[in-house]
Amino acid sequence: MTPDAPAPRRRGRPPRTAEATGPGARTRILEAARTEFAEHGYDRTSMRGIARAAGVDAALVHHYFGxxxxxxxxxxEVSFEPALVIPAVLGGAADGLGERLARYFIAVWENPATRAPLLAILRSALTHETAAELLRGFVLRRLLERIAAELDVPDPTFRAELAASHLVGIAILRYVIRAEPLASADPERIIEMVAPTLQRYLTAP
Amino acid sequence: MTPDAPAPRRRGRPPRTAEATGPGARTRILEAARTEFAEHGYDRTSMRGIARAAGVDAALVHHYFGxxxxxxxxxxEVSFEPALVIPAVLGGAADGLGERLARYFIAVWENPATRAPLLAILRSALTHETAAELLRGFVLRRLLERIAAELDVPDPTFRAELAASHLVGIAILRYVIRAEPLASADPERIIEMVAPTLQRYLTAP
Incomplete structure (x- = not known):
């Protein structure tokens, strides 16, 4: 992930400079795509809108991504990169796993830069079947299997998904719907309450 | 935007029969509204689309609901009625609360008739701020406070919302995104795993 500075917007068709077509363009397109999907959802995001936000020609978006x-x-995929380094979370002492996972997850969602793309995915997957399918098959399964591989419990993928479901629900109520009192709760209090749940799912026999 | 769903359609303005304006019309409009919001989300649902699906004149929808x-x-509100009778779930022995709640929640979501409106609300609230605000202020707060009033723990509303967050997350992964293995898991297994979590949130000191 290369967090770029917010791309300057141009009116009309952008000039075919090195900036608009060079190697940075692909990264800028992905950044713009994440923002567009986050703000508008899957349905209302267009290739043209992404191109505009990235300051490139729409043809270039088609060229890179089809x-x-x-x-x-x-x-x-880019957005889930932080999630896919999760083995670092899994790698410590087994009895601290629930807390490390809760803390890691809350940190990712508290940070606007990492929250935006996850929000985009969630919103899109909830309203568009193609997006749900991509999330389901492509990312979620890989992520859950990676976690499951580290667990020493019966049905580790089911256990990992139960833990994930709690975290997804917290993200939705706290960051998307912003329902109180969870929306304003101290992150440490959430971690304290949720850690034992995750710990049980991921390590209890 | 008026998406064309395959619904029993009439061409042009429906006839002003008793069926189209009588006392059953309000109920039919609400039923149609739930279906339309569920299928198309908040943004893409129109008053006209609701009227068409209910087989009434759009003016009647405005007349009843503004x-x-x-x-x-x-x-x-109608969709949450099953949720608002939750004191029945809360009313039994304290040590079975987690299981009763998990069982009740899964039953509501396993039944397509009660699932559809909840799905509508969730989808709409995740993609449209007005819908999120309605859910947050109007339903969720009332529901959480009603549960909290029955609990004998510190911060009962926070505890109730943590329990709710887990259930919302399960609903999303199992019924919306349909991510395996949770999507095909035996309901009894989910209840068995989740009940102790809810029990702890709602009753542990």
Whole structure:
């Protein structure tokens, strides 16, 4: 992930400079795609809108990614990179696993830069079957299997998904719907309450 | 935007029969509204689309409900009625609370008739701020406070919302995104795993 500075917007068709077509363009397109999907959801995001936000020609977006589905898949893959380094979370002492996972998850969602793409994925997957399918098959399964591989419990993938479901629900109530009192709760209090739940799912026999 | 769903359609303005204006019309409009919001989300649901699906004149929808926000609020209120009888779940022995709640929640979501409106609310709230606000202020707070009033723990509303967050997350992964293995898991297994979590949130000191 290369967090770029917010791309300057141009009116009309951008000039075919090195900036608009060079190697940075692909990264800028992905950044723009994440923002567009986050703000507008899957349905209302267009290739043209992404191109405009990235300051490139729409043809370049098609050149790099082909279809909207493919931009979406690439954007969610990049967005999940922090999640896919999760073995670092899994790698410590077993009895601290629940807390480390809760803390890691809350940190990712408290940070607007990492929250935005996850929000984009969630919103899109909830309202568009293609996006749900991409999330389901492509990312979620890989992520859950990676976690499951580290667990020493019966049905580790089911256990990992139960833990994930709690975290997804917290993200939705706290960051998306912003329902009180969870929305304003101290992150440490959430971690304290949720850690034992995750710990049980991931390590209890 | 008026998406064309395959619904029993009439061409042109429906006839002003008793069926189209009588006392059953309000109920039919709410039913239609729930279906429309569920299928198309808040943004892409129109008063006209609701009227068409209910087989009534659009003016009648305006007459009963005024604005789209008001139809939505009425539709979610009706949809949450099963949730608002939750004191029955809360009313038994304290040590079975987690299991009763998990069982009740899964039953509501396993039944397509009660799932559809909840799905409508969730989808709409995740993609449209007005819908999120209605859910947050109108339903969720009332529901959480009603549960909290029955609990004998510190911060009962926070505890109730943590329990709710887990259930919302399960609903999303199992019924919306349909991510395996949770999507195909035996309901009894989910209840068995989740009940102790809810029990702890709702009753542990």
């Amino acid at each position: 279809t909207k589905d493919e931009v979406f898949a690439a954007a969610i | 604005t789209k926000d008001e139809v939505f609020a009425a539709a979610i």
